[in-house]
Amino acid sequence: MTGVLLASHSKRLAEGLKELVDELCHGAVPVVAVGGGNPLGVSVEMVMEGVRALLAQPGVDAGVALGDLGGALVALETAVEIGHLEGQLLIADAPLVEGAVAAVMAAAIGEGPEAVAAAAAEAGQLPKR
């Protein structure tokens, strides 16, 4: 199945979001949260560790990653390149909170990484009210 990687400059933000989406999908989708603390920021190294942890979970064959700000996306893209993770980790161009909710819902019904990333991206187009 497809797992979800949440990368935030603040680990607490990523972990809080993991708490929320775990609840929404009843823990059916493996989700790993990575982020900085002291100092804040997303490093390539922490992304690589997070991807390894995600792909090591039983039944996970690919991951979709979401980042909070541009720096997180740059770190994610760099990790995919230097870790040779093409095909294993797709990066969604999506808002972090709504995108993560959409991603775990799509993953929970068994969608593959392309569809999960697309669902996350589409969440950015949905009006909130």
Next chain:
Amino acid sequence: MTSEQFRRIWFRFGELVTEHRDELNRLDAAIGDADHGTNLARGLAKVAADLGADGSPTHLAASCRQVGMALLSTVGGASGALWGSALLRAAGALPEAETCDTATAVAAARQAVDAIQSRGHAELGDKTMVDVWRPALALLEASVAEGMSGRKAAVAVAERAVTLADETAPLVARRGRASYLGARSAGHVDPGSVSTALFWRAVADIVATS
């Protein structure tokens, strides 16, 4: 360029960033999160420690990869990944040897700049370090093509880089944290451009005196 020069450039860059750390933080405070100097100084301290460690590689390509990995692991956010990507890409253009000719060093610089630009999705005028890297590289390539020595070209590029960094002030940021400010980002110099100018000064300082 020799591998000794390459290492000394990174020691010198670390010194310069540490000297200018507060200034870089101040520039970043205006349009970012006030940590550019601290972040980069921390990464370059790790670079210096790695390059100076017993048994560290002496060949250009391996040293360049070592610098890239150190920056990736210690500098959070976009800066670390951008600098790290640049160094890892440049390493592919450098030989597993103690020296390379000027043309090879320039080709490695081009790889670095291409990596920064593609990784950051930044164009000229977006108020990012690309606004220094891209024209500085063009000047370097043109100077060397005209037959100028690598030494003279490095000094010319370092001088131009300072001007290029200053010229980011009126630009409106379209990439990075500052882009959230929109038009309000105009009037502030881009901190990544200033640290890039410090890198070129480090290159000139070492190449001109060795």
